[in-house]
Amino acid sequence: xxxVIVRDHVMIAHSFTGExxxxxxxxxxxxxxxxxxxxxxxxxxxxxxxxxxxxGDTLKRVLADFNxxxxxxxxxxxxxxxxxxxxxxxxxxxxxSAIGAGDLGPGAxxxxxxxxxxxxxxxxxxxxxxxxxxx
Amino acid sequence: xxxVIVRDHVMIAHSFTGExxxxxxxxxxxxxxxxxxxxxxxxxxxxxxxxxxxxGDTLKRVLADFNxxxxxxxxxxxxxxxxxxxxxxxxxxxxxSAIGAGDLGPGAxxxxxxxxxxxxxxxxxxxxxxxxxxx
Amino acid sequence: xxxVIVRDHVMIAHSFTGExxxxxxxxxxxxxxxxxxxxxxxxxxxxxxxxxxxxGDTLKRVLADFNxxxxxxxxxxxxxxxxxxxxxxxxxxxxxSAIGAGDLGPGAxxxxxxxxxxxxxxxxxxxxxxxxxxx
Amino acid sequence: xxxVIVRDHVMIAHSFTGExxxxxxxxxxxxxxxxxxxxxxxxxxxxxxxxxxxxGDTLKRVLADFNxxxxxxxxxxxxxxxxxxxxxxxxxxxxxSAIGAGDLGPGAxxxxxxxxxxxxxxxxxxxxxxxxxxx
Amino acid sequence: xxxVIVRDHVMIAHSFTGExxxxxxxxxxxxxxxxxxxxxxxxxxxxxxxxxxxxGDTLKRVLADFNxxxxxxxxxxxxxxxxxxxxxxxxxxxxxSAIGAGDLGPGAxxxxxxxxxxxxxxxxxxxxxxxxxxx
Amino acid sequence: xxxVIVRDHVMIAHSFTGExxxxxxxxxxxxxxxxxxxxxxxxxxxxxxxxxxxxGDTLKRVLADFNxxxxxxxxxxxxxxxxxxxxxxxxxxxxxSAIGAGDLGPGAxxxxxxxxxxxxxxxxxxxxxxxxxxx
Numbered sequence: 001x002x003x004v005i006v007r008d009h010v011m012i013a014h015s016f017t018g019e020x021x022x023x024x025x026x027x028x029x030x031x032x033x034x035x036x037x038x039x040x041x042x043x044x045x046x047x048x049x050x051x052x053x054x055x056g057d058t059l060k061r062v063l064a065d066f067n068x069x070x071x072x073x074x075x076x077x078x079x080x081x082x083x084x085x086x087x088x089x090x091x092x093x094x095x096x097s098a099i100g101a102g103d104l105g106p107g108a109x110x111x112x113x114x115x116x117x118x119x120x121x122x123x124x125x126x127x128x129x130x131x132x133x134x135x
Numbered sequence: 136x137x138x139v140i141v142r143d144h145v146m147i148a149h150s151f152t153g154e155x156x157x158x159x160x161x162x163x164x165x166x167x168x169x170x171x172x173x174x175x176x177x178x179x180x181x182x183x184x185x186x187x188x189x190x191g192d193t194l195k196r197v198l199a200d201f202n203x204x205x206x207x208x209x210x211x212x213x214x215x216x217x218x219x220x221x222x223x224x225x226x227x228x229x230x231x232s233a234i235g236a237g238d239l240g241p242g243a244x245x246x247x248x249x250x251x252x253x254x255x256x257x258x259x260x261x262x263x264x265x266x267x268x269x270x
Numbered sequence: 271x272x273x274v275i276v277r278d279h280v281m282i283a284h285s286f287t288g289e290x291x292x293x294x295x296x297x298x299x300x301x302x303x304x305x306x307x308x309x310x311x312x313x314x315x316x317x318x319x320x321x322x323x324x325x326g327d328t329l330k331r332v333l334a335d336f337n338x339x340x341x342x343x344x345x346x347x348x349x350x351x352x353x354x355x356x357x358x359x360x361x362x363x364x365x366x367s368a369i370g371a372g373d374l375g376p377g378a379x380x381x382x383x384x385x386x387x388x389x390x391x392x393x394x395x396x397x398x399x400x401x402x403x404x405x
Numbered sequence: 406x407x408x409v410i411v412r413d414h415v416m417i418a419h420s421f422t423g424e425x426x427x428x429x430x431x432x433x434x435x436x437x438x439x440x441x442x443x444x445x446x447x448x449x450x451x452x453x454x455x456x457x458x459x460x461g462d463t464l465k466r467v468l469a470d471f472n473x474x475x476x477x478x479x480x481x482x483x484x485x486x487x488x489x490x491x492x493x494x495x496x497x498x499x500x501x502s503a504i505g506a507g508d509l510g511p512g513a514x515x516x517x518x519x520x521x522x523x524x525x526x527x528x529x530x531x532x533x534x535x536x537x538x539x540x
Numbered sequence: 541x542x543x544v545i546v547r548d549h550v551m552i553a554h555s556f557t558g559e560x561x562x563x564x565x566x567x568x569x570x571x572x573x574x575x576x577x578x579x580x581x582x583x584x585x586x587x588x589x590x591x592x593x594x595x596g597d598t599l600k601r602v603l604a605d606f607n608x609x610x611x612x613x614x615x616x617x618x619x620x621x622x623x624x625x626x627x628x629x630x631x632x633x634x635x636x637s638a639i640g641a642g643d644l645g646p647g648a649x650x651x652x653x654x655x656x657x658x659x660x661x662x663x664x665x666x667x668x669x670x671x672x673x674x675x
Numbered sequence: 676x677x678x679v680i681v682r683d684h685v686m687i688a689h690s691f692t693g694e695x696x697x698x699x700x701x702x703x704x705x706x707x708x709x710x711x712x713x714x715x716x717x718x719x720x721x722x723x724x725x726x727x728x729x730x731g732d733t734l735k736r737v738l739a740d741f742n743x744x745x746x747x748x749x750x751x752x753x754x755x756x757x758x759x760x761x762x763x764x765x766x767x768x769x770x771x772s773a774i775g776a777g778d779l780g781p782g783a784x785x786x787x788x789x790x791x792x793x794x795x796x797x798x799x800x801x802x803x804x805x806x807x808x809x810x
Contacts, residue, residue, distance in 0.1 A: 007528040009391040013283035013299035018181045023338040029283035029299010046423045047486035068293040081182035085137045121279040123142040144796040148688035148704035153451045158743040164688035164704010203698040216452035256684040258412040277798040288586045316693045317756035351587035393547040414661040418553035418569035428608040434553035434569010473563040526549040558721045621722035625677045663682040
């Protein structure tokens with residue numbers, strides 16, 4: 001399996017609901033350094049997995065919806081804890097949609113799997129790894 | 136698949152038996168920067184894989200058994216080479232036991248897989264990745 | 271000159287005032303990975319710059335005042351932009367006070383300089399580097 | 406599954422053919438920091454996956470074929486785009502051959518899978534992950 | 541002293557003249573991950589060293605002159621070895637010019653010192669650290 | 676001021692004397708990832724600070740005296756705590772001697788300052804930064 005990984009970051013505020021979160025129930029924030037890995041079993045005719053420039057641009061556009069935001073204010077996240085692992089899935093879903101819409105080019109339809117990892121500090125990160133089903 | 140990764144470290148002395156180890160047959164030591172990845176297919180009701188605070192505390196407790204020790208002196212490792220890959224498995228087993236004992240909370244029973252990686256320098260690391268079977 | 275560097279992190283929310291900040295004028299947040307470097311010209315009788323355990327504990331205590339907080343709500347920061355470079359200075363001042371109060375042990379009085387660096391992402395950081403004057 | 410990961414690097418020049426590459430169609434270059442992960446289900450009698458010294462030496466020898474070269478001049482790559490993901494596969498194939506030739510020792514025949522990752526910058530990398538079939 | 545550090549990268553080809561360079565006398569290439577540190581003794585009225593957005597944009601513009609280029613072909617470098625330390629100075633000079641031209645905003649005139657570091661691999665880097673004299 | 680930085684590592688065992696060290700009074704060990712920065716005000720005729728190959732070789736030779744050793748057994752360290760900051764100075768002194776002996780080439784005599792940093796984990800490091808006086 002081949003893969004290409006691109007990195008960007010996003011800076012957000014949010015709070016959590018539930019005793020398990022302790023002080024993180026208060027309004028606080030995070031920088032998430034985001035790694036996205038695109039996987040496919042064979043390279044295209046140009047010898048690539050995806051156009052790395054387009055991959056980076058698409059990731060930046062996806063993150064722009066959250067960047068410099070208080071996630072508690074976004075209707076899409078109403079009643080949800082926007083944990084690191086939850087956000088990894090949100091970004092995964094947005095990238096699958098972007099591939100479906102052709103944003104990564106026609107060849108990106110061959111991408112079979114995507115892994116999204118969010119590093120929230122030098123000691124903690126979370127990820128979502130799933131199959132791309134664009135049908 | 137979702138995952139959460141926490142990091143800590145441990146500083147130990149040890150020696151190896153076997154010509155393949157060359158100068159590492161002498162008593163020496165290592166800092167292992169330890170990454171533990173907990174994986175499960177779905178998030179719990181709070182939107183998490185495991186309580187990241189409890190995960191970190193549990194890892195620290197597991198590492199405390201070896202920290203600032205000469206592993207050659209520990210009865211548990213009698214007659215074994217405490218290589219980086221061997222220690223990754225030892226930590227894996229201890230974490231599976233901790234989950235079974237409820238140390239990571241009741242929800243942690245849904246964790247299906249754990250990957251333990253020990254970075255021994257900027258150019259070498261080793262890991263053990265296995266399924267959690269608590270039955 | 272000798273130095274010892276310890277690392278910890280803090281997760282906060284805040285907003286900025288001023289057109290120069292663009293979208294960062296909105297309420298957002300950051301993880302700051304904080305490196306503190308303590309410098310002195312000679313080692314003490316134990317062969318250390320500062321007790322690294324105490325240094326780490328003191329840094330954690332200093333960061334606890336801001337951790338999981340919305341900095342816009344803290345009276346101490348009223349009317350100030352809590353930029354990365356500004357916060358580096360705030361942490362510097364708190365560490366100088368801690369040394370003066372003996373929190374790092376009597377030997378820490380020999381520390382002449384402290385550099386505080388806050389990494390806000392994989393592509394940006396800021397620091398304050400100053401002399402310790404405890405007189 | 407156990408694994409051991411070793412790191413080295415290589416510095417090359419090359420150019421790409423195809424509009425998708427934009428300015429990278431010009432002759433330019435890259436440092437690739439290369440991580441190779443060797444995986445096998447059980448440790449050998451010494452408690453290791455592979456002899457980490459031999460693994461590092463073998464990787465260095467494999468990279469020496471490309472190091473400080475203009476890849477456009479190498480007959481082996483005639484008519485191919487030497488993208489990061491393509492080179493990951495080239496290195497994978499060379500390592501499988503090396504195992505077959507006994508370069509990593511007789512025990513290395515138990516290695517079932519190899520993952521080769523090339524980091525081309527702090528924001529982009531690519532990899533090839535495949536099964537070792539030495540039959 | 542306050543500082544702000546921004547990071548970007550550039551991918552180039554080049555060759556060196558002189559026996560000391562060994563195999564690096566051949567045409568090869570490098571990725572340079574570039575850190576630029578801007579230093580000034582006091583923050584401006586907004587609480588910043590420089591506008592971090594403008595700093596990043598200026599660095600990207602400076603690097604664009606070399607990015608995806610064979611440095612051997614650039615008239616500006618005729619007869620010079622474009623070593624990592626030499627390039628650190630070239631980027632330093634371009635940033636001083638940019639400050640003089642007002643590209644980083646009027647407040648950037650207070651920047652007293654700039655340090656440019658180029659990481660050429662995980663084991664080697666070089667830098668130039670100098671005073672800004674815009675008179 | 677120009678500088679070049681090279682990295683290597685060393686794995687040792689040792690113990691400390693003194694209550695301040697707590698559990699580190701027991702025999703334990705460490706991996707030190709070692710960065711050495713060579714500084715001089717002007718480049719030589721080849722456009723370099725030092726021959727980076729020779730610098731790396733010299734560092735490796737200096738570290739070989741300690742590598743895979745129990746520092747408690749080395750006569751040179753009798754009655755001393757081999758703390759991270761102490762070892763930074765030991766390596767500094769060995770490098771100054773090496774320059775004096777011509778190991779880094781005749782041009783290395785122009786090196787004015789050396790900074791040695793030892794990273795003992797992902798959260799702690801120490802360094803010694805001093806002037807080179809070869810007279």
